[in-house]
Amino acid sequence: MKIELSDKLKTFKPFLFEELYRKERAERARGKDIISLAVGDPDIPTDRRIVSAAVSELRKAANHRYPNTKGNENLRREISAWHRRRHGLSFHPSDEVSILIGSKEGIAHLPLVVMNEGDCCLIPDPTYPTYRTGVVLAGGRIHDVPLEEKNGFLPDLGRIPAKVLSRAKLFFLNYPNNPTGACATLDFYRDLVKWAKKHGVIIAQDAAYCDMYFGEPAPSILQVDGARDVAVEFYSASKTYCMAGWRIGWVVGNSRLVCALNQLKENIDSGPFNAIQNAVAYGLKHHESIVPAVRAHFKRRADSFCRALGAAGWRFIPPGGSCFVWAKPPADVPSMDAVYFMLEKASLLTAPGSGFGRYGEGYIRFSLTEPDSRLNEVLRRLKALDWSSLK
Numbered sequence: 099m100k101i102e103l104s105d106k107l108k109t110f111k112p113f114l115f116e117e118l119y120r121k122e123r124a125e126r127a128r129g130k131d132i133i134s135l136a137v138g139d140p141d142i143p144t145d146r147r148i149v150s151a152a153v154s155e156l157r158k159a160a161n162h163r164y165p166n167t168k169g170n171e172n173l174r175r176e177i178s179a180w181h182r183r184r185h186g187l188s189f190h191p192s193d194e195v196s197i198l199i200g201s202k203e204g205i206a207h208l209p210l211v212v213m214n215e216g217d218c219c220l221i222p223d224p225t226y227p228t229y230r231t232g233v234v235l236a237g238g239r240i241h242d243v244p245l246e247e248k249n250g251f252l253p254d255l256g257r258i259p260a261k262v263l264s265r266a267k268l269f270f271l272n273y274p275n276n277p278t279g280a281c282a283t284l285d286f287y288r289d290l291v292k293w294a295k296k297h298g299v300i301i302a303q304d305a306a307y308c309d310m311y312f313g314e315p316a317p318s319i320l321q322v323d324g325a326r327d328v329a330v331e332f333y334s335a336s337k338t339y340c341m342a343g344w345r346i347g348w349v350v351g352n353s354r355l356v357c358a359l360n361q362l363k364e365n366i367d368s369g370p371f372n373a374i375q376n377a378v379a380y381g382l383k384h385h386e387s388i389v390p391a392v393r394a395h396f397k398r399r400a401d402s403f404c405r406a407l408g409a410a411g412w413r414f415i416p417p418g419g420s421c422f423v424w425a426k427p428p429a430d431v432p433s434m435d436a437v438y439f440m441l442e443k444a445s446l447l448t449a450p451g452s453g454f455g456r457y458g459e460g461y462i463r464f465s466l467t468e469p470d471s472r473l474n475e476v477l478r479r480l481k482a483l484d485w486s487s488l489k
């Protein structure tokens with residue numbers, strides 16, 4: 099029997115990063131010493147105190163039972179306490195906080211709770227690809243909002259056509275930004291919230307890199323007066339606590355949206371393992387003694403990587419945060435050509451800007467999530483490359 103797959107599935111292309119992983123594995127199988135800076139997967143191990151907390155939680159039989167979808171009270175309270183310390187915000191742990199199986203999961207599900215067929219979702223270009231997933235599942239339409247260098251990679255709200263706005267239901271954003279490394283100010287968020295209220299658009303701000311800032315602490319959109327009427331914010335333990343493999347994140351903000359997302363998820367999943375939830379609660383409680391060293395490490399890497407990249411003839415955007423460097427190679431060529439050139443001639447795998455959207459064309463994203471010695475080797479290989487053969 100030939101299994102016929104759904105029309106919806108056919109609308110999904112392979113996830114960009116999975117495609118890059120496959121490429122990396124294939125090249126390694128051919129015996130090449132590939133260094134991949136294609137994916138933002140922190141190389142720094144989870145702090146050993148968080149690991150110890152998880153080990154002792156693992157031994158508790160009570161944690162072996164089903165968790166609940168919204169997350170356990172211990173973690174929701176610690177999240178609430180952390181936002182109070184960090185942003186001066188109070189969230190009610192029971193209806194303004196919900197735990198996710200990684201922020202990617204919540205991001206993919208959110209459109210299903212607010213969008214009907216034909217509604218429009220505004221998505222930045224270049225973008226983190228998962229914003230599109232839920233919109234496609236919900237039968238929604240996508241309007242790409244350019245993030246351009248001349249605007250500091252912030253959207254120009256005035257340029258979104260009125261016709262699009264009349265159907266727009268949701269706007270995904272992420273700052274500190276993947277892939278550009280740009281940061282947003284509280285003033286930008288003030289304008290955004292005012293605009294969102296005027297046009298009836300829900301804002302989903304993705305703060306996965308909120309703790310990887312290199313200047314002033316990255317603000318939360320929810321610090322804007324009245325933002326809670328229109329916005330939710332997604333958080334992730336993946337980068338902040340280098341816990342990408344543990345799969346846990348959370349959403350805070352507008353209680354109607356948080357509860358609706360939870361209501362949908364109750365029908366789909368049962369939340370992350372309680373031992374992991376309690377390990378993250380430990381991380382949040384001891385955040386100030388764990389996270390600054392990680393941030394300093396990424397800032398040091400970004401500074402020295404950018405300096406050397408510039409010396410190798412690249413034009414880079416100094417990142418205000420994130421674990422990425424967004425840069426243009428010495429030759430003016432399509433991103434994909436540059437990626438294949440670096441892979442073939444230098445055994446380096448990077449992410450093509452065009453994979454993040456039309457406005458990413460011409461750029462390359464480097465993810466600084468390999469050990470320093472490997473990053474130095476990347477720079478040595480990049481310096482040795484002769485781009486004139488590609489022009």
Ligand SMILES: Cc1ncc(COP(=O)(O)O)c(C=O)c1O
Nearest residue numbers: 200201202226276306334336347
């Ligand atoms: C902007 C952005 N949001 C969300 C995620 C997903 O993070 P998580 O590991 O919490 O699912 C990523 C992962 O790379 C990301 O870059």
